[in-house]
Amino acid sequence: MTQIGLTVEKPETFRGDAVARGVFDDTDLSRLGVPGLTDQAKKLRFKGGAGESFFAFDRFGSPSKHLLLVGLGKRSEYGPAAARAAAATAARRLRERFASTALFALEAEAAGRRAPVVLSALAEGTLLGNRRFQKYVTDKERRFEGLSGISLRVARKSAVLQEALGLGKVLADATGYARELATEPANVLTPEFMAEEARKLARRHGFELKVLDEKACAKLGMGAYLAVARGSHHPPRFIHLRYRPKGAKFHIAVVGKGLTFDSGGISIKPADGMGAMKSDMSGSAAVMGAMAAIGALKPKVAVDAVMAMCENMPGGGAYRPGDILTSMSGKTIEVLNTDAEGRLTLADALCYVQRQKPDAVVDLATLTGACVVALGPDFSGAMGNDQPLLDAVLAAAKESGDDLWQLPLPAAYRKYIKTDVADVANMSRIRWGGAITAGLFLSTFVDEGRPWVHLDIAGPALRDDDGGDAHRAEGSGVGVRTLVHLVLSKAGGPRKA
Numbered sequence: 029m030t031q032i033g034l035t036v037e038k039p040e041t042f043r044g045d046a047v048a049r050g051v052f053d054d055t056d057l058s059r060l061g062v063p064g065l066t067d068q069a070k071k072l073r074f075k076g077g078a079g080e081s082f083f084a085f086d087r088f089g090s091p092s093k094h095l096l097l098v099g100l101g102k103r104s105e106y107g108p109a110a111a112r113a114a115a116a117t118a119a120r121r122l123r124e125r126f127a128s129t130a131l132f133a134l135e136a137e138a139a140g141r142r143a144p145v146v147l148s149a150l151a152e153g154t155l156l157g158n159r160r161f162q163k164y165v166t167d168k169e170r171r172f173e174g175l176s177g178i179s180l181r182v183a184r185k186s187a188v189l190q191e192a193l194g195l196g197k198v199l200a201d202a203t204g205y206a207r208e209l210a211t212e213p214a215n216v217l218t219p220e221f222m223a224e225e226a227r228k229l230a231r232r233h234g235f236e237l238k239v240l241d242e243k244a245c246a247k248l249g250m251g252a253y254l255a256v257a258r259g260s261h262h263p264p265r266f267i268h269l270r271y272r273p274k275g276a277k278f279h280i281a282v283v284g285k286g287l288t289f290d291s292g293g294i295s296i297k298p299a300d301g302m303g304a305m306k307s308d309m310s311g312s313a314a315v316m317g318a319m320a321a322i323g324a325l326k327p328k329v330a331v332d333a334v335m336a337m338c339e340n341m342p343g344g345g346a347y348r349p350g351d352i353l354t355s356m357s358g359k360t361i362e363v364l365n366t367d368a369e370g371r372l373t374l375a376d377a378l379c380y381v382q383r384q385k386p387d388a389v390v391d392l393a394t395l396t397g398a399c400v401v402a403l404g405p406d407f408s409g410a411m412g413n414d415q416p417l418l419d420a421v422l423a424a425a426k427e428s429g430d431d432l433w434q435l436p437l438p439a440a441y442r443k444y445i446k447t448d449v450a451d452v453a454n455m456s457r458i459r460w461g462g463a464i465t466a467g468l469f470l471s472t473f474v475d476e477g478r479p480w481v482h483l484d485i486a487g488p489a490l491r492d493d494d495g496g497d498a499h500r501a502e503g504s505g506v507g508v509r510t511l512v513h514l515v516l517s518k519a520g521g522p523r524k525a
């Protein structure tokens with residue numbers, strides 16, 4: 029476990045392994061008290077821009093062995109996003125020096141009124157930048173635990189900043205947890221494995237928990253979800269976590285797509301990149317991460333969290349193209365492609381969770397490659413039936429650092445998922461606008477008048493490159509922080525406010 033705390037100690041006297049010092053593009057380096065720094069920075073073309081960093085010296089003596097300068101960009105633009113990225117850069121680069129203890133002087137207070145938000149972001153970036161998924165790397169030479177002790181420097185300590193640090197820690201832990209789940213391979217993370225994780229969460233935080241097996245799901249009529257599960261040897265598990273605080277001001281339902289692996293089923297995917305489909309449960313990972321944070325923060329918002337966990341495989345029992353399924357809602361679905369399976373599992377999960385009569389429903393799903401084509405690898409797509417809820421989710425995303433962009437849900441496109449032999453088809457009959465037609469399919473299963481937002485997180489769920497506080501070849505934990513900020517906003521704002 030990494031220890032992190034606030035300190036007012038000066039970089040000049042810090043006795044740990046390393047100091048990471050943030051500088052803006054207008055910072056006068058000659059005033060930092062390090063001989064030759066201005067010349068060295070000039071030589072390396074270091075201008076203090078966002079994303080820049082360099083080791084100013086390696087002294088291998090005391091007080092500290094390494095000094096890392098980290099660009100913070102423009103002072104006027106300094107906010108949580110820049111802070112998160114700078115802190116992650118610092119944590120990442122200090123791994124190169126095998127540093128164990130470090131002082132981070134990253135100018136939280138330069139953000140003025142936004143200092144608490146920036147401090148939370150610094151804690152998130154530091155802690156997430158510092159952790160790596162290495163549990164299966166047995167070569168000790170390749171394994172490094174990262175920083176064990178980090179002091180975040182502030183000019184003055186305060187209860188507000190202390191609280192902000194606490195929030196940042198919770199968000200980092202929750203996001204890190206979601207990352208681990210998303211990165212965990214499908215031979216380990218099965219539906220039952222996830223159910224066991226939910227049991228641990230429920231025990232730790234006092235949530236109510238229901239885990240439904242095939243029989244229980246069949247009894248409820250979940251014909252769409254169960255069809256997807258049938259091609260796999262791993263039995264499905266439908267997970268429902270319930271958080272009911274006293275004096276709740278709002279009731280939200282969160283639904284996460286939980287495909288522990290998506291081979292495509294009978295409509296099998298090409299071999300190239302299929303391994304990435306171990307992360308097709310990133311929606312459920314985000315929900316689990318958010319619930320971990322909610323358990324720690326205890327906001328006055330009632331939450332139902334639902335994850336229909338299963339694996340999409342082409343086994344002998346698999347469902348096929350042409351099959352007609354009866355969903356829990358009673359609506360029938362013609363299967364045109366067994367690789368459009370997420371929406372089938374979500375159809376039943378949405379129906380199930382709405383029986384709890386929530387004020388709002390938010391689902392997160394690695395739903396379509398089309399969304400990645402539309403928005404690229406960083407952005408999730410947001411769709412929904414209620415602009416105020418969409419605006420609240422977009423605002424929460426902005427605060428949290430998750431990139432999110434709204435897509436339309438035009439009723440005119442409904443014709444593309446019509447079929448002659450059932451109520452709706454699971455795939456569009458045209459190639460274009462696949463993220464939207466998937467959203468429209470889901471909207472078929474949302475009750476009239478119930479505010480609902482769908483987040484297609486297919487792009488950012490699994491990372492190909494390092495960026496921000498996320499790492500290549502790992503799940504990103506996208507959605508965790510958005511969900512937590514959304515819930516906090518419904519509880520009357522973050523506790524620190």
Ligand code: BES
Pocket residue numbers: 290292308365367368369370394395396397398400454455456462486487
């Ligand atoms: N899990 C995939 C979507 C996906 C693609 C997630 C890339 C992450 C990265 C989903 O189940 C899927 O296969 N969708 C199909 C739908 C199509 C058959 C209508 C797709 O996007 O191709």
Ligand code: MN
Pocket residue numbers: 290292366367368369370
């Ligand atoms: Mn699929």
Ligand code: ZN
Pocket residue numbers: 287290308367369370394395
């Ligand atoms: Zn899928």
